[in-house]
Each structure stands twice: as C-alpha cells, then as structure tokens.
Amino acid sequence: MKTPFSRPCTMPAARYSSRRAGLADGSSRGDHDAAASWSSLTGVLRRSVLPIAVTAALAFSAQPAVAAPESGPDSPASTVPNDPPTExxxxxxxxxxxxxxxxxxxxxxxxxxxxxxxxxxxxxxxxxxxxxxxxxxxxxxxxxxxxxxxxxxxxxxxxxxxxxxxxxxRLASTSWVPNDTYTAYQWTLWPQQGGVNFTQAWDLSRGNGQTIAVLDTGITSHGDLNSKVVPGRDFINDTALSRDGDLRDANPQDQGDWSAAGECSPAARNSSWHGTHVAGLAAGVTNNGNGIVGAAPGAKIQPVRVLGKCTNGWVSDIADAVAWSAGAPVAGQPANRTPATVINLSLNYPGECGTTMQNAINAAVNRRVPVVAAAGNSAVNAGGTAPANCANTIVVGASDNNGNTASYSNTGAVVDVLAPGGTSQYPMLSTVNAGTRGPAGATYGNMYGTSMATPLVSGTVALMKQRDPAITPARVEQILKSTASGRLGSLTLNPAAAVRAVAPTGQAQASYTVSGGIGTTWRATGGAAKWGNPVMNEANASNGGRYQEFVKNGRKVTIYWSSATGANVVENSTVIGKKFIAAGRERGYGFPSSGEARVNGGSYQMYRKGSSVTKTLWSARSGAHAVKETGGIGGAWKRAGLERGWGWPTTDEYTSNGEVRQQFSNGVTAHWTAKRGVWTTR
Structure with a gap:
C-alpha cells in the first residue's frame, strides 16, 4: 500500500493494567501492592520495556494486559482536604x-x-x-x-x-491533589520527581468549560474517559487505512493500528491505542478514586480519528480535521456542534509545512483555538518537521524525569516549551486498551515521547482558557514561554505560573506601565495612537535584553531592547515580523537594530546577535528571506549593491553538495565554501 505521511510522536512502553494479574516479569502485584512505591514501580517498568526505534510508532509488549491490583497504589484521599469554600x-x-x-x-x-x-x-x-x-x-x-x-x-x-x-x-487550603488510584505514580505531576507543577495550577483552574480535540488514532471505551467525551468524528478518507470499511463518519472509535509482518515494518505490530493514551493525559476523569489524573480535570475530550492502520494518516485528512475541530466549515462534513477550544496534534511528518495544513491551522487560530503540536522524536531540529514548523502553533518538546531535554526529542528554535514526555525507564502512565488488534477491555499502560508531552501542554492551555475564554492563541504562547524557565528549545513548562498569568474574565485588568528605552521608542514612534496600549509589563528577553508587547485593534507589536541595539519595534503581524518569530525571535536572528523600514518595492528590518548582523527583506515577488550580512554570501551581496545589485533574496541560505548557497531575484545564485570563498552563477 501507499505510505501516508503522518505518524504519532510516541515511544510505547509497558502496559500497566487496572485489575489483578501477573506482570511482564511473571510476578504478582497482589501480595505487595499496599507497599508499592515509585522505585518499585519503575523497576517493573524497566523490566518490561521493549527496545524500539526512536521514530517508530510500535505497539506495547506482546503479552496481554492482565490484571493489576484491585487496591492499587495507596490513595492520598484520606490526607487531602476538600477544596476551600468559595463563599x-x-x-x-x-x-x-x-x-x-x-x-x-x-x-x-x-x-x-x-x-x-x-x-x-x-x-x-x-x-x-x-x-x-x-x-x-x-x-x-x-x-x-x-x-x-x-x-x-x-x-x-x-x-x-x-x-x-x-x-x-478568602479561605485557603493546601494544593488540590486528586484521589485517583495511580496519582502517586504519575511522576509528571510532581516537580520534585522531574515533573511540573500541576497541583498549584488546579487551585486556580480545572479547565471547566473547555474542550480538547485529540486528533489521533481515535478513542476506545474507558471508565476514565467516557464521561468526558463529546461527539467527535472519523476523518480517515481511505479504506486502506480506516479498518472500519468506510470513509468519513461520526464514529471516532479506534479500530486498531496493528499490522502484520511486512505490512508497515518487518515485524508484526500490535495496536498502540495511542489516541486513548493521549486523551487520558490531556483530560482523563479525575478525582474519582480510580485510575489516572488528566492535566485538565474539568475539560472535555473531542476524539477525532485521523490515524489508522500502521498509525498512518494523510495530511489532507488531518488538515480537514483541524479546521472541523475548531468549528470551521469543511466541505461535505456536518458542522461541529461542540467545537474544541484547544487542538492537540501528537503527530508529525517530515518536510515543510504546506499551504493545506497552514491554512487549516490559521482557520483554527482565527477562531481563537490554539493548536498544540508535538516536536517529534527523531533528535533533530524540529524546524524540518511538520506541523511543528507551521506558523501559529505551540510546539512541545519532551523532557525526561530530571527535567532535561529527552534524548529522543526534536529541538530547535521552533520548540516553544518542554513538558514531561518520559523515557524508557520512566514512561508515562495513562489510559489504553487491552486488545492486541481490535478493541477489548479498558486498562492502563505506559508510553513515552513528545506525543505524551503535548497533551500536558494542551491541558495547561485549557486551564488558561477557563480563566479567559477569549484569550488569543498568540497570548497563550507568549505566556507559556514567559512563565517557563530555561533557554530556547528547553523552556520548561510551568502550569501554575502560566495559569496565574491569565487574568480571569470579569476581573479588573492590570494597569501596565511603559518606561525606559522601550517607553521612549514607543512614544517616539507613535505611542498608543499607532501601536496601542501595553498588554504586559516589561519583561526579560534572552541574553540580558527586555521586551514589552502592545496591542491595537487586535494587532500586536513587540518592542525589544538590548544594550547593543537600543529599543526597536517588531510588527508581529507583517510578513517580516512573522519571519522573525518563526526564526526564534531574539534567540534566532538576535535583537532588532532597526524598525521595519518600507523601501521602494518592499521592506526590510535589521537584527544584531553579538557580532552577527542579519537583514530580513520582503518584496511581493520574492517573499521574506534573511541575508546574513556579516557572512560570506551576505558580505558579497552588500558589496555588489544590495538588492540593487544581485536583487532581493528569494531563498534563505541553504546547503547543497557541500556548498552554502543563496538565490537572488536578478538570477544570481551565490555559492560559498571555506576553501574557495564566494562565487556566483547565473
């Protein structure tokens, strides 16, 4: 069969069942369950993990999911007070x-x-x-x-x-900790175990009134999910993948992504139940005295099936599903009567983000629906992986149990935040199914990967959106990054700080001040009349710089300051502004050393990062591309007369046949190697 492009961002590990029976090592949990500890559980997990390839979407261990202990891990319910009164x-x-x-x-x-x-x-x-x-x-x-x-x-x-x-x-209480049986085993919830701070976030918000669309393999019946599910849809339009014998319909049940030997890989693979696992991490039923905890305990789940046999799905189907999930019209499909408020994409495919996917994401974002995408599991730059490299996405890398970037996680400037994704030794427990091919009984199992990190961020976004349902995706992304810790590509999610930074609807909005170099530039270039009022106080940027954001009629600008460049405006909504954001903002090109200047035929903006100077130019015919003016090609371009000589750049620099190359609108292709320097061809 033909090979579709999209795969989940998951590293499966061992199953952990919800009823009594033997485990992978043949032992029984029944005799010592009451004394279970995190270390003993991870010992079991280590013995039962399969060696797998980093990018593969393989199944769980071959043995059937059999019983887990009836009593389960000790519940913290007896020591956790009720929520403090609101009166x-x-x-x-x-x-x-x-x-x-x-x-x-x-x-x-x-x-x-x-x-x-x-x-x-x-x-x-x-x-x-x-x-x-x-x-x-x-x-x-x-x-x-x-x-x-x-x-x-x-x-x-x-x-x-x-x-x-x-x-x-108001009366306060200790941070809310759900009484679910396996809460203590979800290390991702506890910062002291390498997780992130969800418990304090839940004191502020549970994600009530929000719906997370999980675009994945579909969903199976599970006691920790069923009451949270709103109507979804099956968007697989290829009977070679669908397994249900039909095309798009209203049934998003996971039919199993198993494959026989030689179909998708040399070895046979059992079904992964990937979508069920992701859904549980995002918003599984919480505080019901059973099973696991979801990141957004109050949110609903909208299952949208886009991955089928071999865990593959066509990008055209996924793009339609993104638009439909957000409530946008899709030809031939009924309207989504319960549109999602957050979209989770725990999947990826190689190459650039095409127009089809970008248009779908834009349709969602224009409806104020954030799209959260996995960075991928290939340990490469996520800039070469879609939909992580699509504009207007919130891109999630994975951290390990020590809070460091996981060895398999894709990285780079497009990665907005890291969230726990687990490792083979410390995987992530969530809802799955016991079937090896088609669905059977509900159970629990472990996987790891950026697929698992992504629903934790989607859940955090749902918590934020309960506080302010009208918050824009751009503002959500900014808050997630500004409240995280670390550096670009390894900013660690802080759910509590992110939720706290969102002013609840109806609450008086903060009064923000504008001062210093940023204030001087804001006033000198037009102030509130041109750029709007500040929507945040001045905050730290990278490398000792500062920034502040302003909004007028929904149009946002950011004024950056550094000691080397002073303060300059970045117009986020222009093509050049979007190019700067896609490159990693100040961590990519550096700080703006000029405003965006309009010139005959186009516009440009200058940036400085240490001794490196970059100029991004745009024209209607060439699009927006960056020239590294302090590099070999950029220096030669300047000496040749800038855009009046070789013309406007029609590509960024790229590598081909061992050479660095860049193309320009007057028919010039510039070449550079360390030995030869720069030369041109036409």
Missing part, C-alpha cells in the same frame, strides 16, 4: 487615610453593599477583625457572599475615592 464573609479594604474613624470606614462599605447588591441583600459590617501589615482593614460582614456578590461589592468599594484598594478575604 466569604470578609473584605479587606485599604483606605487612603488609615486613621479615619471606624464608623466612617464601615459606612463606606455598607453604602457600597447597598449600591452593589440592593438594599434587601446588602450585608452590614459586624466587626473589624484586624489591621494588616499594610494598614488595610479586615472587616467581617454579617453574612457570607458568593463569588459574584464578592466581585460586585469589591468593585463598588474600590470606586469610592477614599479607598486605595479592596478585595475579598
């Missing part, structure tokens, strides 16, 4: 004059309550509880207010000119 009968009010009479302060609060809640529902001040270290008064009311009432009262109190600020006083 409160206290407010904190800081008056401009802390020494004002108590009766005057009480009158301000009580009049605000009458205005905000009506006289019949207005609470009165019972007593002053204390004064805080900041000289704010903590006042107790005669009844509890729900969250809506608290917001109304606080807003009304703050409107009084005598008040500096006001807020509700």
């Amino acid at each position: 409160s009968d206290r407010v904190i009010v800081k008056f401009h004059d802390p020494a004002a009479a108590e009766t005057t302060k009480e009158k301000v609060v009580e009049e605000a309550a009458e205005n905000a809640l009506s006289e019949a529902k207005a609470p009165e001040v019972s007593e002053k509880v204390k004064t805080t270290a900041a000289q704010a008064d903590v006042l107790e009311l005669d009844r509890e207010l729900d969250e809506t009432e608290q917001k109304k009262l606080v807003a009304e109190i703050q409107a009084d000119p005598a008040v500096e600020y006001a807020e509700a006083d």
